[in-house]
């Protein structure tokens with residue numbers, strides 16, 4: 001027989017990052033629509049009003065357009081004071097050349113926010129935290145915030161949540177603890193967390209000449225760098241690096257290797273600094289009877305739009321819990337299918353990132369490809385296939401599957417063929 005939530009039941013959410021707050025918001029909205037009366041407890045020890053890594057869930061803070069639309073569906077319109085910048089363009093810096101990609105669809109907004117309350121060293125005490133804002137929205141709808149770390153979750157016919165001083169018997173447990181701390185579930189839950197990579201991040205003052213609405217991406221240097229992004233956030237610039245074997249001095253190595261001293265100032269001063277983990281593979285066993293993991297703790301889009309994934313995994317988990325039930329088989333039938341779709345899409349993403357890194361290491365390929373992009377600038381915006389491809393790859397605005405088939409479409413091959421012919425023609429002429 002299935003297990004269903006009923007009036008008076010207790011739902012415990014571990015983690016008050018985006019996934020936890022979204023889960024609470026979806027749950028409180030949907031249960032009201034169904035006239036169901038549940039108690040919702042949200043456990044989060046972090047104080048997001050503190051500046052620096054201690055009050056922050058360490059990320060570049062770019063919000064995708066699909067997430068912004070998702071928030072609107074919950075009647076959440078982000079207040080102006082949260083928005084640090086509106087991203088209008090991405091600039092890809094390749095071998096000293098800058099390729100500018102404009103937002104192809106002006107209706108699709110991309111914003112940057114602070115997850116905490118700004119850099120550790122800051123003269124701006126008014127920076128507002130996105131994560132705190134979401135927590136406040138969940139509290140307003142009726143979630144009760146418990147400012148404690150969950151030390152352990154045991155199983156006694158249902159999940160029992162233990163903090164340092166209290167224990168709570170939950171009818172449903174939602175695990176939203178991300179990937180930057182150990183999940184507190186006992187072994188009998190069988191939860192196996194996602195595989196992760198380590199990134200490096202810092203924040204510096206944004207030079208007055210640096211654009212406030214452009215994300216700049218860099219590749220290739222130093223060795224092992226997959227990509228580095230400079231994201232404007234009000235008067236600051238966030239630097240986020242993803243790569244293999246990043247050293248403790250990765251940010252300085254990056255600034256030096258990319259020759260950025262001149263544009264960022266001779267010695268950009270580190271105002272924050274952290275080395276958070278990013279999920280690169282889904283968790284194994286991420287649901288069971290009366291429990292389900294959401295957000296990074298379950299599955300997220302590869303390298304992009306993790307906050308958006310938190311929104312949509314939470315939404316699906318709650319829809320399953322209230323629509324079908326909270327048994328392992330309920331979650332397997334619907335929620336797992338949704339998560340597998342994200343994981344399958346990441347497989348396409350993995351192939352695209354591998355092709356991208358091969359292109360970056362092959363000067364001839366890179367040149368052909370740069371020529372194609374430049375030639376494309378003459379086309380009408382809607383015909384700029386490679387611009388759309390790159391925009392999708394770097395903003396997370398389109399599924400990797402779509403981008404994969406866009407790249408392997410006849411039009412794309414035709415453009416590559418023409419690029420190759422031009423390259424040969426130019427060589428013969430010179």
Ligand SMILES: Cc1cc2nc3c(=O)[nH]c(=O)nc-3n(C[C@H](O)[C@H](O)[C@H](O)COP(=O)(O)OP(=O)(O)OC[C@H]3O[C@@H](n4cnc5c(N)ncnc54)[C@H](O)[C@@H]3O)c2cc1C
Pocket residue numbers: 014015016017018019020043044045046057058059060061062063064148149150151176177178179180181182183184199200201240241276277278294295296297300304305306307308310
């Ligand atoms: C360098 C970097 C840059 C990124 N940039 C972006 C970006 O620009 N845009 C984007 O969309 N995504 C980005 N991401 C990904 C994004 O940070 C994550 O996908 C997102 O934070 C996941 O949200 P979450 O709620 O699942 O986990 P988290 O944000 O990690 O939140 C987990 C919460 O659970 C709490 N918690 C943990 N353990 C316990 C416990 N035992 N008891 C109680 N509470 C607990 C933590 O304190 C934390 O608040 C980036 C990631 C990295 C590493």
